[in-house]
Amino acid sequence: MPPLEKKTLFEKIWDSHVVxxxxxxxxxxxxxxxxxxxxxSPQAFQGLRERGLPVHRPDRTLATIDHIIxxxxxxxPGFRILDPQASRMVTExxxxxxxxxIELYDLxxxxxxxxxxxxxxxxxxxxxxxxxxxxxxxxxxGAMGALAFGIGTSEVEHVLATQCLLQTRPRTMEIRxxxxxxxxxxxxxxxxxxxxxxxxxxxxxHVFEYTGSAIRALTMDERMTVCNMSIEGxxxxxxxxxxxxxxxxxxxxxxxxxxxxWDAAVAKWRTLPSDDGATFDQAVSLDASRIEPxxxxxxxxxxxxPVTGPVPDPAAVADSGQRSAxxxxxxxxxxEPGRSLLGHPIDVVFIGSCTNSRIADLRGAASxxxxxxxxxxxxxxxxxxxxxxxxxxxxxxxxxxxxAAGAEWREPGCSMCIAMNGDELxxxxxxxxxxxxxxxGRQGQxxxxxxxxxxxxxxxxxxxVVSDVRTLLG
Amino acid sequence: MxxxxxxxxxxxxxxxxxIDTDQIIPARFLKTTVKSGLGEALFNDWRLxxxxxxxxxxxxxxxxxxxxxxxxxxxxxxxxxxxLLAFGxxxxxxxxxxxxxxxxxxxxxxxxxxxxxxxxxALMERSVADAxxxxxxxxxxxxxxxxxxxxxxxxxxxxxxxxxxxxVDQLGYLLKQQDRIAAFEARA
Ligand code: SF4
Numbered sequence: 001m002p003p004l005e006k007k008t009l010f011e012k013i014w015d016s017h018v019v020x021x022x023x024x025x026x027x028x029x030x031x032x033x034x035x036x037x038x039x040x041s042p043q044a045f046q047g048l049r050e051r052g053l054p055v056h057r058p059d060r061t062l063a064t065i066d067h068i069i070x071x072x073x074x075x076x077p078g079f080r081i082l083d084p085q086a087s088r089m090v091t092e093x094x095x096x097x098x099x100x101x102i103e104l105y106d107l108x109x110x111x112x113x114x115x116x117x118x119x120x121x122x123x124x125x126x127x128x129x130x131x132x133x134x135x136x137x138x139x140x141x142g143a144m145g146a147l148a149f150g151i152g153t154s155e156v157e158h159v160l161a162t163q164c165l166l167q168t169r170p171r172t173m174e175i176r177x178x179x180x181x182x183x184x185x186x187x188x189x190x191x192x193x194x195x196x197x198x199x200x201x202x203x204x205x206h207v208f209e210y211t212g213s214a215i216r217a218l219t220m221d222e223r224m225t226v227c228n229m230s231i232e233g234x235x236x237x238x239x240x241x242x243x244x245x246x247x248x249x250x251x252x253x254x255x256x257x258x259x260x261x262w263d264a265a266v267a268k269w270r271t272l273p274s275d276d277g278a279t280f281d282q283a284v285s286l287d288a289s290r291i292e293p294x295x296x297x298x299x300x301x302x303x304x305x306p307v308t309g310p311v312p313d314p315a316a317v318a319d320s321g322q323r324s325a326x327x328x329x330x331x332x333x334x335x336e337p338g339r340s341l342l343g344h345p346i347d348v349v350f351i352g353s354c355t356n357s358r359i360a361d362l363r364g365a366a367s368x369x370x371x372x373x374x375x376x377x378x379x380x381x382x383x384x385x386x387x388x389x390x391x392x393x394x395x396x397x398x399x400x401x402x403x404a405a406g407a408e409w410r411e412p413g414c415s416m417c418i419a420m421n422g423d424e425l426x427x428x429x430x431x432x433x434x435x436x437x438x439x440x441g442r443q444g445q446x447x448x449x450x451x452x453x454x455x456x457x458x459x460x461x462x463x464x465v466v467s468d469v470r471t472l473l474g
Numbered sequence: 475m476x477x478x479x480x481x482x483x484x485x486x487x488x489x490x491x492x493i494d495t496d497q498i499i500p501a502r503f504l505k506t507t508v509k510s511g512l513g514e515a516l517f518n519d520w521r522l523x524x525x526x527x528x529x530x531x532x533x534x535x536x537x538x539x540x541x542x543x544x545x546x547x548x549x550x551x552x553x554x555x556x557x558l559l560a561f562g563x564x565x566x567x568x569x570x571x572x573x574x575x576x577x578x579x580x581x582x583x584x585x586x587x588x589x590x591x592x593x594x595x596a597l598m599e600r601s602v603a604d605a606x607x608x609x610x611x612x613x614x615x616x617x618x619x620x621x622x623x624x625x626x627x628x629x630x631x632x633x634x635x636x637x638x639x640x641x642v643d644q645l646g647y648l649l650k651q652q653d654r655i656a657a658f659e660a661r662a
Contacts, residue, residue, distance in 0.1 A: 019658040020651055025633045028651050030658055040550065042507035051645075056655075068505060085505035092507050136550040136574060152552035152578035154643070162648045164655055168631060170573075200492050201544035204570055234547060236573050300492050300547075321491045321543060328490065418501045439496040439548060441519050 006278040009241050010172050010207050013147040013272070017130050019164060026166040032129040034061045034159045035115050036102070038068060038093040039420075040134030044157035045096040055100040057163045062124060063097050063104040065090055066114045068420045071383050071410035074107055086421065113386020113412045116140035116354035120224065121388055123253025127242035127269040132159060137354050137436065138237075139230040143223035144250070145242030145272055147207070150231065170236055171281040173206040177214035179289035184470040186364065187222035188356060188434065188453035190214070190286075191229040192294035192304040198284060200302040203235030206282065209274065210240050214288030220249040221360035228355045229436050232301035241273035293469055296438045296451040297341060298329035303438070305341075307456065307468050313337040332440055333448050334428075341450070341466040348431040349380040349461040350443070351454055352410075353417035356434035357385030359392050361454040365434075366398040368458035368472055369405040375464030380407035381423065383415040407461070419444045432460040475583040477641030481564055482610040484536040486527055487601040493541060494548030495575060499557045501549075512553055513560030528561075532605035537564045540601055544568070545586075546575025555579045565611050567618070569594045580634045581644060587611060587618060587628045597621075613639055 007015070019028040034057075041063075048055070055061065068086040073079055081087040090107075097104040105112045111122055116137050119125040127145035132138060134156040141148035151165065158165055175194055195202075208230050210223075218226070223240050230238025247266050250256045257265045292306035303326075305311065314330070314337060317323040330337060335344075351357070351365050362384065374380050382402045384390040390412055393399050402409045416423040417435035419442065425431050427446025434457050435442075438449035450466065459469035503515035520526050527533060539558065545568040546554060555578050558566065565585040576586050589597070597620065601607050610619040613635060617625045637644055 020654045025647070026631065028648065028654070030655070030662075039504050040552070043509050043552075046508070047645075053649075083505070089505060089507060134550060134552075136548065150550040150574055152550055152574055152581065154552060154578065154581040154645075158645055158648055161645060162652070162655055163659075164648055164651070166633070166644055166648060200547055201570060204544070204573060231548075234544070234572070300494065302492075321489075324489070325491050325542075420501050420505065437494075437496065437548065439494045441500055442496050445500070445519060 006275040008172055008274040008278045008280060009145065009209055009239055009272055010147060011278070013128055013130065014169065026168045029130065029165050029167045031132050031159050031163055031165060032060065033119070033124060033131045034163070035119055035131065035133035035138070036061060036063045036156065037115050037133070037135065038065050038089045040153050041096065041156055042089065042092050043153050044134070044160055047157040048160055053161045055102065055160050058101045060163060061102045061160070062119070063093060063102050064112060064115050064118055065093060065107060067414045067418060069107060069413045070421055071413045071415045071423060074411050083422070110387055113388065114354045114357065114414055116228065117357060117385030117389065120144055120220070121253070121386060123250050123256030126250065126256065126265070127246060128272050132165065136231045137228050139235070140224050140228040140354055142227040142230065142237050142239035143220060145239060145246055145269065147237055147239065149237040171206045173203060173208050173235070174280040174283040175208050175210050176212040176283065176285035177210065177288045178212040178285070179214055179287050180217070181214060181288055181291065184293055184455060184473055185291050186453045186455055187218055187225035189291050189294045190288065191226045192296065192301065192451065193286060193291045195229065195233045195302045196294070196304040197286065198233050200232060200300045201234045203230065203233040206235050208233070208235045208238040209280070210238060212285070212288070215240055216243065219360055220245060221358040224358065225355055229301065232436060242269045243273070293453065293456050295341060295456060295466065296449070297333060297335055298326065299332055299438055299440050301436065301438060301451060303329055304451070307466065308340060308342065310340055311335055311337050342468060344466045345430065346378060346432050346460055346465060347429040348425060349374070349378055349457050350383070350416045350431055350433040350435065351457055352381065352383030352385070352415050353435035354385065355436045356454050357383060357389065359389050361434065362389065362393050362398050365454040365458040366401040368455055368462065368469060369407070370401050372405060372462050374406045374461040377464050378461050380461045381410055381416060382407050383410040384412050386412050416443050418442065432457045432466065475641050475643050478564065478583055478585050478613050478638040480610065480612045480614070481537065482608055483538045484532065484606060484608050485538050485540045485601045486533050486536045487540045487598055488527055489542050489598055489602065491542035492544045492547055495546055495551050495554040495572070496548055498546065498554040499551065504551060504553055509556050510560065512557040513562070516557040516561045535562070537562055538609065538611070539563050539566045540598060541566055541568045544570050544572065547572035550574045552578045552582070555582045555584045559584050567594070580638065583638060583641065585611065585613065585638065589618065589626060589628060593620070593626050
């Protein structure tokens with residue numbers, strides 16, 4: 001008998017979802033779960049209408065409203081969205097979902113939230129699935145052991161019409177992290193360190209699989225933080241093999257299998273991890289025990305440094321393209337090269353986004369804030385990722401910790417991660433943010449973003465300057 | 475979708491590397507339910523600088539954007555290629571592209587052309603200095619004819635190429651697979 005082919009997690013999922021592959025054409029890949037939201041779906045539904053096509057599998061489609069909604073006052077009587085454009089987008093999503101029988105987690109739903117927070121939280125995202133969404137951070141769901149990636153609006157239309165996508169097979173990259181994280185260092189620091197190492201285009205054309213003891217030790221919330229930012233390293237998707245941590249997380253969630261179906265599902269999921277001896281097209285490894293709290297100084301997520309380290313000096317960069325990018329970034333951020341950011345004044349702290357708005361993130365931030373007040377110069381927003389997270393945080397007393405510290409405790413949504421809903425920076429302001437993008441203007445025109453972990457962000461809120469959270473830990 | 479066959483045009487050089495789709499079209503312009511009318515929003519925040527390249531006379535009537543490495547990283551917003559097309563671009567030349575941006579472009583008739591680093595750097599240098607510089611992109615032969623008459627190839631998958639040449643979108647191919655999709659669903 002010939003030896004069995006050794007496959008990676010990615011290859012197992014890919015191979016089992018190819019409907020058809022004609023020579024010279026991309027593969028027709030079946031999609032198990034399609035998540036949609038108000039910003040990238042209207043033109044896709046419009047396309048269907050123009051062609052007279054129905055939605056092929058409304059039962060495999062889930063919708064939420066997250067990007068453009070206000071994050072306060074929603075439970076007040078007479079609430080309505082004041083921005084007419086935003087209001088129109090919400091109405092359009094509601095109409096489209098009603099017309100096609102798509103389940104929508106609307107504003108007052110108990111499961112409403114950021115699309116990448118709610119999929120895993122309700123147990124809709126499961127190991128071995130293919131998951132897509134018109135949103136680049138769909139890579140988050142890879143933490144469940146799924147192949148999950150972001151698509152454009154034309155592809156949203158393709159999936160609505162056929163539940164399939166045309167895809168060329170990506171290459172694979174193993175990102176191995178061995179060792180134990182130091183106190184004060186968290187999943188966000190891992191992924192910022194990874195992207196700083198490989199660069200924002202390092203993963204183009206690839207799917208990442210994160211492996212190693214440091215990854216195995218992470219909780220599901222932490223794994224989602226890591227997979228979430230795979231796209232910031234240029235990768236389409238990032239994934240982590242399912243294990244007992246995954247199964248424990250899923251067990252009992254509303255959309256997860258139950259009864260005998262649960263045991264059958266777990267048995268199947270246990271066959272998914274990459275086989276011993278399976279090979280990746282590329283591999284990188286980092287020593288997790290040497291990772292420090294990270295922060296970004298520039299205008300892409302690869303421009304990250306240990307919080308104690310110096311901002312790089314363009315004069316020391318050999319490549320002219322990299323040098324001019326660095327110069328441009330430092331000019332936008334109004335930062336000096338060669339010096340640490342420690343002590344640099346900040347104006348706003350944002351805790352939220354699909355990267356860091358889960359209950360573990362809020363617990364982390366609250367652990368720093370408990371018994372402390374934020375610096376009076378700083379405005380701090382805490383925006384939970386979903387209604388479930390919000391409820392949980394209220395019941396654990398975390399919301400009270402935030403309020404008592406002087407932070408604004410908001411309702412779930414994307415909020416200041418993308419600044420489409422009125423929560424935004426003014427020009428020139430510095431914000432330490434737990435979101436995933438520090439692009440120019442991302443959090444408001446002229447705003448300056450420094451990406452960091454919830455622990456670091458909370459520490460900065462207390463001191464009013466860029467700080468090393470380790471100096472505040474008991 | 476307009477077919478793409480052969481295009482000769484002046485270039486708009488934008489040497490910055492890692493230009494993300496938030497720069498191509500800032501998020502506040504995504505509050506729309508249609509694809510049209512986004513040309514004005516293209517690089518909106520960078521256009522606030524009077525000397526930005528898109529504000530210069532040379533940008534008028536030029537349909538090839540020559541951008542730095544890794545163009546179109548970040549957000550999946552298809553509004554980025556829609557805005558580039560609405561402004562008048564039909565092709566973007568770089569050394570590499572963000573995966574989702576590349577996919578989105580191919581589905582809308584905007585051709586992403588990846589050149590090798592040396593050719594790209596030389597072309598960028600000449601283009602910055604000379605506003606009248608022209609190149610020809612021939613999709614049929616998958617080549618770019620440079621100002622000195624030399625031709626270089628560029629990669630594109632055969633399927634996207636034939637869709638672009640014919641001006642047909644890719645959904646038609648998927649819709650033809652409905653029986654296979656139904657059979658797959660019955661098996662699963
Ligand atoms: S939180 Fe930010 S990155 Fe995540 S889906 Fe919302 S806008 Fe996108």
